[in-house]
Amino acid sequence: MEYACLALIELAGCYQDAEPLQIRQIAAQQHIPDRYLEQLLATLRRGGLVRSQRGAKGGYVLAQDPWQVSLLDVFHCLEGGEVGSSQDDRTGQQTAERSVMREIWQEAETAMCTVLERQTLQDLVDRCNACRQADLMYYI
């Protein structure tokens, strides 16, 4: 979840370099176990968020421009495709209370999604830079 976003931020930061970033580099930069990150990037690739270049000098590149990818896209990609469709339907227990609860949960989730929707990878990169700037100010 979080690791995938960190990797994407890293990729977005080097987007204009046109050089693929390797798993090892991202993992070292963000202090993430590389073997695990590999799986996450595979998921992101299957979701069409990144493209991979195999072989020597290979690596990963963002499939789209950083300002076209929202955090919501990342979430939908990671959450297995179907999120709120975890219906049991066992014996068809559809009490009024249950459906109302689902409604509320849906509303809450939607509220969360709208927040994530208006945060693109570019925004995150910018915020990171601003954050680092502030850190430097602290030193002076």
Place this chain on the structure above:
Amino acid sequence: MEYACLALIELAGCYQDAEPLQIRQIAAQQHIPDRYLEQLLATLRRGGLVRSQRGAKGGYVLAQDPWQVSLLDVFHCLEGGEVGSSQDDRTGQQTAERSVMREIWQEAETAMCTVLERQTLQDLVDRCNACRQADLMYYI
């Protein structure tokens, strides 16, 4: 999480009866395993949301009026008290990316909470009744 809310809705619906509701009844009504519901209600009791009456003819009653309890209260009660304090802090890896990600997550959570905050138990009961009415309409 969800089960606790269902139970509270049930309790809110019988609030004016001044008769305590038993676990068995709630469990049967909402198709929840009763032994599990027992634990949830114990948590809600410790959180001050419900009161329990022991012995024969005992059961549970809402501790406050249904319109004074929001879903957010329920959540805070169930989420163990401390929610956002799950920081690892292992080796102090506080990269700019990580703190930015935490910020976003916080924002998303806040958005969800504000939705939950303006839904009281009374609202849910009303919505349930409206839902059932609509179901009856369907029959005609």
Place this chain on the structure above:
DNA sequence: ACAAACCCCACCGGAAAACCGGAGTATACC
């Protein structure tokens, strides 16, 4: 050919949620 990189599948371990079971203990009612 060879090494650097991605690719795939399967497993492990811990944490949390969901779910029982049993031994108490308080209360109502006779």
Place this chain on the structure above:
DNA sequence: GGTATACTCCGGTTTTCCGGTGGGGTTTGT
């Protein structure tokens, strides 16, 4: 008081998810 009711506390089991690891295989540039 005695008994039945029904909550209370404590522990154990199963399931699920996430982070993490291992051991292969396949593609690609030099």
